[in-house]
Amino acid sequence: MRKRSTYRKRPVSTPLMVERSLCEVDVELAERMLIEAFAGGWATTKHYDGLANMRNVLTVAAAYKEAKDVLHICDAMRIPMANLRERYESSGRMGVTGEELKLLRVFADTYRDFWKRQPLALFKAACRETNIALGYDQQASQTEATVV
Numbered sequence: 775m776r777k778r779s780t781y782r783k784r785p786v787s788t789p790l791m792v793e794r795s796l797c798e799v800d801v802e803l804a805e806r807m808l809i810e811a812f813a814g815g816w817a818t819t820k821h822y823d824g825l826a827n828m829r830n831v832l833t834v835a836a837a838y839k840e841a842k843d844v845l846h847i848c849d850a851m852r853i854p855m856a857n858l859r860e861r862y863e864s865s866g867r868m869g870v871t872g873e874e875l876k877l878l879r880v881f882a883d884t885y886r887d888f889w890k891r892q893p894l895a896l897f898k899a900a901c902r903e904t905n906i907a908l909g910y911d912q913q914a915s916q917t918e919a920t921v922v
Contacts, residue, residue, distance in 0.1 A: 802886060813878075832885055832888060834900040838900070854870060
């Protein structure tokens, strides 16, 4: 009897770096413009929501990957985001101080570097989990509840 090979095909996951390189200019420009909107003083609540979404997705993925350095940056982002919210409530404008701007730029660099090293499936899963946690994706959370 012929011996069978132990080779098994595994599902291939495209690294996010390859996926992002196809649309790198648009994605990275949008992420950078979120930060520069705060630097320029023309940020709106949509810019704040985009920044909060970036932080939430990165926090979920970094916790899954146990990337402590990335989690520290995400935790440090609570300070400028809370300051932004307070400033907006008191003055109606969103601006940042010099130190907060430095932290926002470090966060944008960390965000880009982290996702370039991760598979696309992790990004999609982190986005899905964030949407479920925020209550945006009610249908997915109900489906998971029935499966469990």
